[in-house]
Amino acid sequence: MQHGRKRLSTALVGLTLVGAIGLIPTSPAQAEPDIDDVEARVDRLYHEAEQASERFNDARIELADLQKDLAALNADEDRQDARLDAVREQVRDSVVRQYEGESISAVGQVVVSDDPSAFLAQMTTMSSFDSVQDELFDSYTLETKALDIRAQAVAQRAADVAETKEQLAEEKATIDDKLAEAESLLDRLETEAREAVVSRDSSARTxxxxxxxxxxxxxxxxxxxxxxxxxxxxxxxxxxxxxxxxxxxxxxxxxxxxxxxxxxxxxxxxxxxxxxxxxxxxxxxxxxxxxxxxxxxxxxxxxxxxxxxxxxxxxxxxxxxxxxxxxxxxxx
Known part of the structure; x- marks a missing residue:
């Protein structure tokens, strides 16, 4: 008889536990966020967004400076390219004359020059035509190197511009993300609570x-x-x-x-x-x-x-x- 009562008691305890478990919500309701906590987090997000915004402003200034540098370098490169073209033309004519067996002495240069006195003033000695050719090729080499230096500078500035534009995009995305997160936090509050957060934020700063x-x-x-x-x-x-x-x-x-x-x-x-x-x-x-x-x-x-x-x-x-x-x- 005692064994029967024990089985009945165990069954009742089991039923009680089942009933209690049935009363427990399957998923707890999302607790309302604390206003003070939301206010602090919104302030932090606003500040992080402002930090990104000021970095954005810095990058925008840097981009403007880089673009000015790039424009100046491009103009410099164009001028250098024109100088190289002029020297290249002189070298080509010289090579053609050399190939055709033409050899003009320095005296002959004076004779055929439009301005003999100017030509003589540019020459410290009565050098041979071969010497003049050597100087011409040296000038060509120098101008080519100068153009290459300017081209490298242009390429570097162009890369800097592209990198800065990427930084601008990243900072803009950070601003948008922080603002969206702040708005999401505020949206979780009831209208009155949200207004209280905004009002407290404003009054605290004023x-x-x-x-x-x-x-x-x-x-x-x-x-x-x-x-x-x-x-x-x-x-x-x-x-x-x-x-x-x-x-x-x-x-x-x-x-x-x-x-x-x-x-x-x-x-x-x-x-x-x-x-x-x-x-x-x-x-x-x-x-x-x-x-x-x-x-x-x-x-x-x-x-x-x-x-x-x-x-x-x-x-x-x-x-x-x-x-x-x-x-x-x-x-x-």
């Missing part, structure tokens, strides 16, 4: 409304006025206005209003003027962030900068030390 006026003077005043007028505009990687900017595009266009030409690159702009300490910042100074440098803003006074922040914040203001500070320069 400590106060943009000032209506900044005590700047000279050319810096024009640069600051332009930059502040763009607050609220969109952030677009590689853009330089009129209604969207990236960080170096904004500072480049702002200083252009003051007649100062800056490259469209934060790292290149770091060499655009003398460096100034953080304690000596004046409105209009450019302030740089991250190592290697991948972001730039413009100081507007009271410990604040105006900058094109990221796609979530656009052009806005922020505390000067709100990002990893590297240094500052004073253009103009």
């Amino acid at each position: 400590a106060a409304p943009a000032p209506t006026s900044v005590p700047a003077s000279g050319r810096a005043a024009a640069a600051v006025q332009y930059a502040l007028a763009q607050v609220g505009d969109a952030y677009v990687y590689g853009a330089a206005g009129p209604s969207a900017f990236d960080c170096s595009g904004l500072t480049m266009m702002a200083w252009a209003q003051a007649g100062v030409s800056l490259p469209h690159s934060s790292s290149a702009q770091f060499s655009s003027g003398p460096q100034v300490s953080s304690s000596d910042l004046q409105p209009g100074d450019l302030v740089f962030y991250y190592s290697p440098i991948s972001h730039v803003g413009m100081y507007i006074g009271n410990g604040m900068i105006v900058h094109a922040a990221n796609p979530g914040s656009g052009v806005t203001t922020a505390p000067v030390m709100s990002m990893p500070y590297v240094g500052a320069v004073r253009p103009g």
